[in-house]
Amino acid sequence: MTPPVPRSRIAGKLGLADRIFAGTRARALLAAVEAGLERVDASLGHELRSADPIADAAGRYLYEAGGKRVRPMLALLTAQLGSGATDEVVLASTALEMTHLGSLYHDDVMDAADRRRGVPSAHAIWGNNVAILTGDLLFSRASVIMSRLGDGAIRLQADTFERLVLGQLHETVGPAEGADPVEFYLKVLADKTGSLIAASAQAGVIFSGAPGEYEKPLVAFGDRAGVAFQLLDDVIDLSDDADETGKVPGTDLRAGVVTMPYLLLARRTDAESVALRARIDDGVARIAKGEDPSILDDDIAALRDHEATAATLALAEQWSRDAIDALSPLPDGPVREALTRFAQAVADRSS
Numbered sequence: 354m355t356p357p358v359p360r361s362r363i364a365g366k367l368g369l370a371d372r373i374f375a376g377t378r379a380r381a382l383l384a385a386v387e388a389g390l391e392r393v394d395a396s397l398g399h400e401l402r403s404a405d406p407i408a409d410a411a412g413r414y415l416y417e418a419g420g421k422r423v424r425p426m427l428a429l430l431t432a433q434l435g436s437g438a439t440d441e442v443v444l445a446s447t448a449l450e451m452t453h454l455g456s457l458y459h460d461d462v463m464d465a466a467d468r469r470r471g472v473p474s475a476h477a478i479w480g481n482n483v484a485i486l487t488g489d490l491l492f493s494r495a496s497v498i499m500s501r502l503g504d505g506a507i508r509l510q511a512d513t514f515e516r517l518v519l520g521q522l523h524e525t526v527g528p529a530e531g532a533d534p535v536e537f538y539l540k541v542l543a544d545k546t547g548s549l550i551a552a553s554a555q556a557g558v559i560f561s562g563a564p565g566e567y568e569k570p571l572v573a574f575g576d577r578a579g580v581a582f583q584l585l586d587d588v589i590d591l592s593d594d595a596d597e598t599g600k601v602p603g604t605d606l607r608a609g610v611v612t613m614p615y616l617l618l619a620r621r622t623d624a625e626s627v628a629l630r631a632r633i634d635d636g637v638a639r640i641a642k643g644e645d646p647s648i649l650d651d652d653i654a655a656l657r658d659h660e661a662t663a664a665t666l667a668l669a670e671q672w673s674r675d676a677i678d679a680l681s682p683l684p685d686g687p688v689r690e691a692l693t694r695f696a697q698a699v700a701d702r703s704s
Contacts, residue, residue: 520544551575
């Protein structure tokens, strides 16, 4: 088994830890959550190992590239409403993080993304077929892990995976004629991102033996916090700070992937906005035909400074507030306080 990761490295991965555990009561949770994350990281290192050299190298690639481990952190946090980081909570957290990792392999192929977590994407190294099959392998292993926890865990994994796939499918196909593109996109985000965050928060309750009445509020919390999280990622995608994104600015837009700033830009009818959208559309079409992606550099910068991006930030803040409102049935205490800070932090990762 891989040796536990030092606690300081775990805290560094979180990035948000100082904000989430800022209160006096919440900080008392930090040691428990970090200790649990050490166990999850060690479990991931073990479960990702394979006797097949290609499967081993490709399967461990994005895990070893880093990541914030947001989903395990949430499961370990909500587990404090029950018996804490039980073996079952650690296993469920491992499976859900592995599912998230598998989705990244697929996302990068579908989006033609060249980089992930500051390193070349898996498909850039091994090709699309190996990257897709590696994602499939991680999904299957996550299901095997969940099967050790019983029928309820299998249902949780299956339901979450179904939402994840439907979100990706709907994003790929696009909205039906007459549908509101913004509302459609928000539903895609809830399924693609919110589903795993919600499942993680729910798993912490289930597998720690916490009161069952906390599950529903935490699912609603996770869905809404997940949307806020992804809306901020749409803004961060435009950032010119490679240390923050690990990607070229506007990677998603250059690949023709719709993001909220673009959708809100499309609602604007002023001449400047209409012209900017037309230039982006033209650039995306030219890139698809083989032109250099740098042709969109100036337009990506213009969108970064456009009011549509500011409106995306405001929308993220609203979803964050809605997530916090969903926590009202939980008892007042350090867990609820930390979850509140989490929702606030994912909607404002710039400070």
